[in-house]
Amino acid sequence: MSKNLKLFLGVALLFVATGFLMSWNQALFVLNFAMVSAIMALGVNIQWGYAGLFNTGVMGFAALGGLSVALVATPPVREAWSVGGGGILGGLLIGLATIALAVTLWKRMAKGRKRSLTMLVVLVGGFILFRWVFDPAVTAVEAINPSITGNLGGFGLPVLLAWPLGGLLAAGAAWAIGKTALGLRSDYLAIATLGIAEIIIAVMKNEDWLARGVKMMNMAQRPWPVPYEVNLQRNETFLSLANSMGFDPVTGSSIFVKLVYLVMILIVLALVIWLSERALNSPWGRMMRAIRDNEDAARAMGKDVTRRHLQVFILGSAVIGIAGAILTSMDGILNPGTYQPLRFTFLIWVMVIVGGSGNNWGAVLGAMLIGWLWLMVEALGPQVMSLVTAGLSEGPLKAHLVDSAQHMRLLTLGVILLLVLRFSPKGLLPEK
Amino acid sequence: MDFLNALVAFLNFVFVPGLAYGAQLALGALGVTLIYGILRFSNFAHGDTMAFGTMVTIFVTWFFQSIGLTAGFLPTALLALPFGILATAVMVLATDKVIYQFYRRQKATPTILVIVSMGVMFVMNGLVRLFIGVDDQNFADGGRFLISAGEFKAATGLAEGLSIKGSQAVTVATAALTVALLFWFLQKTRTGKSMRAFADNEDLALLSGINPDRVVQVTWIIAATLATIAGVLYGLDKSFRPFTYFQLLLPIFAAAIVGGLGSPLGAIAGGFIIAFSEVMLTYAWKKVATYVLPDSMAPDSLLQLMGTDYKFAVSFAILILVLLFLPTGLFKGKSY
Numbered sequence: 013m014s015k016n017l018k019l020f021l022g023v024a025l026l027f028v029a030t031g032f033l034m035s036w037n038q039a040l041f042v043l044n045f046a047m048v049s050a051i052m053a054l055g056v057n058i059q060w061g062y063a064g065l066f067n068t069g070v071m072g073f074a075a076l077g078g079l080s081v082a083l084v085a086t087p088p089v090r091e092a093w094s095v096g097g098g099g100i101l102g103g104l105l106i107g108l109a110t111i112a113l114a115v116t117l118w119k120r121m122a123k124g125r126k127r128s129l130t131m132l133v134v135l136v137g138g139f140i141l142f143r144w145v146f147d148p149a150v151t152a153v154e155a156i157n158p159s160i161t162g163n164l165g166g167f168g169l170p171v172l173l174a175w176p177l178g179g180l181l182a183a184g185a186a187w188a189i190g191k192t193a194l195g196l197r198s199d200y201l202a203i204a205t206l207g208i209a210e211i212i213i214a215v216m217k218n219e220d221w222l223a224r225g226v227k228m229m230n231m232a233q234r235p236w237p238v239p240y241e242v243n244l245q246r247n248e249t250f251l252s253l254a255n256s257m258g259f260d261p262v263t264g265s266s267i268f269v270k271l272v273y274l275v276m277i278l279i280v281l282a283l284v285i286w287l288s289e290r291a292l293n294s295p296w297g298r299m300m301r302a303i304r305d306n307e308d309a310a311r312a313m314g315k316d317v318t319r320r321h322l323q324v325f326i327l328g329s330a331v332i333g334i335a336g337a338i339l340t341s342m343d344g345i346l347n348p349g350t351y352q353p354l355r356f357t358f359l360i361w362v363m364v365i366v367g368g369s370g371n372n373w374g375a376v377l378g379a380m381l382i383g384w385l386w387l388m389v390e391a392l393g394p395q396v397m398s399l400v401t402a403g404l405s406e407g408p409l410k411a412h413l414v415d416s417a418q419h420m421r422l423l424t425l426g427v428i429l430l431l432v433l434r435f436s437p438k439g440l441l442p443e444k
Numbered sequence: 445m446d447f448l449n450a451l452v453a454f455l456n457f458v459f460v461p462g463l464a465y466g467a468q469l470a471l472g473a474l475g476v477t478l479i480y481g482i483l484r485f486s487n488f489a490h491g492d493t494m495a496f497g498t499m500v501t502i503f504v505t506w507f508f509q510s511i512g513l514t515a516g517f518l519p520t521a522l523l524a525l526p527f528g529i530l531a532t533a534v535m536v537l538a539t540d541k542v543i544y545q546f547y548r549r550q551k552a553t554p555t556i557l558v559i560v561s562m563g564v565m566f567v568m569n570g571l572v573r574l575f576i577g578v579d580d581q582n583f584a585d586g587g588r589f590l591i592s593a594g595e596f597k598a599a600t601g602l603a604e605g606l607s608i609k610g611s612q613a614v615t616v617a618t619a620a621l622t623v624a625l626l627f628w629f630l631q632k633t634r635t636g637k638s639m640r641a642f643a644d645n646e647d648l649a650l651l652s653g654i655n656p657d658r659v660v661q662v663t664w665i666i667a668a669t670l671a672t673i674a675g676v677l678y679g680l681d682k683s684f685r686p687f688t689y690f691q692l693l694l695p696i697f698a699a700a701i702v703g704g705l706g707s708p709l710g711a712i713a714g715g716f717i718i719a720f721s722e723v724m725l726t727y728a729w730k731k732v733a734t735y736v737l738p739d740s741m742a743p744d745s746l747l748q749l750m751g752t753d754y755k756f757a758v759s760f761a762i763l764i765l766v767l768l769f770l771p772t773g774l775f776k777g778k779s780y
Contacts, residue, residue: 066555068488068562139749192764196771198555199486203697204767207760210694218753353690354569358562365559419573426566430543433560 016373016441023380030388037263038391040270046383047277048339053363053375054284055331061370061443062292063324064304066202069189071356072209073329075216075348076185077178077336082166082223082346084174085233089165092153092221097164099149100221103142110138153221163224171235175280175337182333183326185212190325195318209357216348229346238272241265273342280338284331285372292372300324354422359386362429368439377440382425389424393417450735452604456593457731462716462723464612464681467619470715471674472692473699474626474708475667481643481706482663483544485557490671490696492568495689496535497672498679499576501528502583509585519586519614521676528676532668539564540664548660565690572686581684586610604735611680622673623712626666630708635662643706691756695722698759702766704773713774718759726752 031039052070059065114134121127154162185208193204216223223229234240244250244265254261291297303310303317311317340346359382367378397417404410432439472494479487487493504524514520543564547557589595590613593605630636635658642649642659650656675689682688699718703710729747737743750757766773 064555066558192768196767198553199558200701200767202488202555202558203486203694203701204760204763207694207698207756207763210691210756211754211760214753214756218751354566358566361559361562362566416574416577419570419578421570422566422573423570426563426568426570429563429566430560433556433563434543434546 019377019440020380023377023384026381026384030384034391035263037267037270040267040274042384042387043380044270044274044277044342045387046380047274047281048335048342049360049363049383050376050379051277051281051284051335051338052332052360053367053379054281054288054372055328055335056360056364057328057369057372057375058288058331059325059328060364061375062297062300062304063321064198065194065321065325065328066198067205067325067328068202068353068357068361069205069207069209069212070332070360071351071353072205072212073182073185073332074336074339074356075209075212075351076181077175077333077338078340078346078351079216079223080178080181080333081171081174081231081337081340082229084166084169084177085171085231085341086166086229087168089156089161089163092156092161092164095156096149096151096153096221099145100153100164103146103149106138106145107142110134110142113138150219150221158220158227161224162227163221163229171231171233171341174341175235175334178337179330179334182336183330186326186329187322190322194321194325206353206357209353213348213351216351223346223348226347226349228349231341231344231346233341234344235276235341238269238276241269244268277338280334281376284334285376288372355386359425362425364439365429366432366439368441368443370443371439371441374439374441374443381440382428385424385428386421389421390418393420446603446735449602449604450732452596452602452606453731453735456604456606458720458723458727460606460608460612462720464609464615464677465723466716466719467615468674468678468681468715469692469695469699469719470712471619471622471670471677472696473703473711473715474623475670475674476696476700477703477705477708477711478663478670479667480700482639482659483548483557485554485561486697486705487667488558488561488693489565489568490667491690491693492565492572492686493532493536493668493671494675494678494692495572495684495686496568497528497532497668498675498684498689499528499572499686500531501525501672501676502576502581502679502684504528505583515586517587517610519584519611519680521583521585521680522614522618525673525676529669529672532672533665535568536664536668537661540660569686569690576686578686581679583684584611584680586614609681611677615677615681618673618677622670626670626708629666635659639663694756694763695719695759698763701763702773704775707773707775710773710775718762721762722755722758725749725758726755 027039027043030042052074055073056067056070059067114131117127117130117134121130153164156162189204189208190201193201217226219225220227239247241262245261250265250268251261254264292300299310299315300320302313303315303320307317360379363378363382364375365378366382367376368374394414394417397414397420401410401413404413472490475493476487476490479485479490501521501524504527505519505521508514508520508524513523515523543560544557547560552560587610590608590610591606593607596606597603630640638649638654639659639662641652642654642656646656649659675684678689678692695718696715699714700711701714702717703712703714726748730743730745733747734742
């Protein structure tokens with residue numbers, strides 16, 4: 013048996029043990045989480061492992077994927093569209109047109125005071141016009157039934173469409189950010205993506221007309237063919253199956269839904285791995301690695317390094333966006349407050365590095381291992397801590413220690429990351 | 445038309461808060477820029493180093509408060525500050541010894557060092573949350589106001605009041621003192637000069653017999669000092685919450701890059717540029733405009749360019765503009 017297979021089996025054993033010792037429902041929940049994270053990790057691996065791009069904005073791209081679920085799946089709020097739809101779209105178009113005009117003028121006009129003045133007039137004028145059209149529309153839309161809607165709503169399309177669309181949305185954002193920050197020093201991309209992620213979250217929190225901001229969006233819609241637990245529990249075939257196999261229909265329905273999700277996630281995961289393995293072993297993949305290993309040499313060979321970087325940055329971000337959409341459609345709720353950089357950006361990075369940068373299977377393995385740790389340390393931390401502190405007398409110190417056990421996982425992950433970087437920088441499954 | 449009241453409103457709501465915030469950012473950016481200049485990587489753990497130093501200072505402050513030791517008008521935290529600096533310096537020196545030194549010997553690329561600093565960030569963040577928790581902590585005491593709005597109105601007879609919080613005055617004074625000391629150190633002392641030489645040209649500095657380990661150690665100590673001071677001042681002025689300190693990373697890096705990474709003078713200028721842009725773009729100008737404009741033209745709207753929730757967008761936009769048009773920053777850092 014090869015070493016790789018052993019590693020995968022070892023990690024699989026963790027999940028089996030969770031199933032036996034805690035519950036299969038819990039084990040499947042953790043597995044689904046780990047598998048969605050694996051898709052995100054593949055996206056990061058495409059950027060970092062293939063091209064050496066350091067993206068710290070994973071959270072932002074995942075959030076865009078989540079946003080796409082709300083925009084695609086929820087039914088449109090007709091009244092809101094009639095009072096403010098035109099104004100909001102018009103305002104956004106004016107904003108885009110202003111930026112496009114400014115960029116064109118900047119390129120076309122000769123350098124000098126005339127250009128600076130024209131730019132100033134275009135930008136200030138565009139901004140005033142934008143606010144003048146946009147603001148009243150937003151106020152009107154947000155005034156409509158704010159406790160339930162207060163937003164424009166989505167298109168009422170099947171949720172499954174949101175998955176590729178989430179990828180497209182993330183790709184669009186990646187194009188804009190890559191166009192400005194790529195081609196500069198490598199740490200600039202890190203700082204720029206850190207910023208864009210914070211801004212995407214800020215927009216999603218504050219623009220209530222878009223997806224209700226911090227008031228959250230509940231989405232009952234599920235991607236085809238995932239069933240609802242309630243319907244399953246009323247389904248004759250399912251009930252008789254539960255009877256004959258001897259499991260509780262309520263837990264059984266919850267497990268069944270998770271299994272359907274798992275299959276769907278695995279299909280996407282397999283597709284992404286297959287495509288990226290194909291790409292990695294094609295002339296394009298060899299070129300990417302050549303650029304990563306020696307940029308100057310690749311440039312001297314006539315490769316357009318910045319353009320290739322942009323391409324791979326967009327591809328990787330799109331994969332992250334798809335994973336973000338899957339996650340949100342699985343949760344059935346879009347809450348911008350849950351997007352935390354430690355959970356969405358840095359956790360994924362730990363997965364990639366622990367698994368092995370540049371190796372797709374490594375990213376999957378890392379995601380399974382670290383995803384399991386992340387959720388299980390949270391669940392087990394307080395229990396372990398109360399065992400450790402059992403000898404202490406009851407008091408504020410003990411309460412504080414038990415209480416703070418949930419923060420142990422940050423510390424644990426940080427230490428794991430540092431240890432792997434130091435002693436096994438190629439990760440568990442090194443690049444071939 | 446009432447320029448005097450308009451001026452006071454401007455000073456009260458824009459200039460004074462901007463000045464204090466700018467001073468805090470400048471101190472943070474100085475630390476980032478020094479590490480960048482000498483250790484040659486962007487330290488993602490800087491925000492959490494600030495949080496760590498502030499946390500220690502808060503604990504010592506609480507201890508002092510409990511035994512009744514205060515500083516009168518000044519906040520007790522200033523008395524506790526040296527202990528915070530000491531603990532943070534020990535912490536970062538240990539981090540360097542255990543973690544960074546290995547990569548320095550290996551001559552690892554800057555990106556690897558950034559990822560390593562990410563790991564350090566995780567650990568420090570975890571430690572801070574473990575010890576003090578994730579909630580807001582208030583540790584400010586001493587005089588609330590240097591000048592309160594009511595006193596100002598009574599003294600001048602103007603309709604608008606100017607208030608200067610004690611924490612704002614302390615921030616600006618401490619920052620000015622710290623910066624003056626830092627520049628004196630960099631310009632006049634032997635160690636400071638060797639640091640600048642090392643930043644300019646590592647090989648040449650090594651040839652002329654400068655001890656690189658010593659330069660690195662001194663840099664870490666200075667960075668820890670600056671980070672702790674910046675963190676404590678920010679915490680006094682606003683409040684202490686670990687996550688806010690992580691988020692400060694963006695404006696701090698924006699400030700350092702605007703000024704030119706590696707340039708101390710640039711970091712200070714950058715800090716104020718970012719702070720004032722943030723405050724000015726998110727301030728509702730209605731009050732000032734009402735005083736300046738004739739009655740017939742008085743504005744109905746708030747005249748606020750963007751909501752305060754988008755303050756990160758301001759630092760980010762400035763960062764992008766600088767990256768596009770002036771990648772080396774205002775003071776020609778070595779960032780390209």
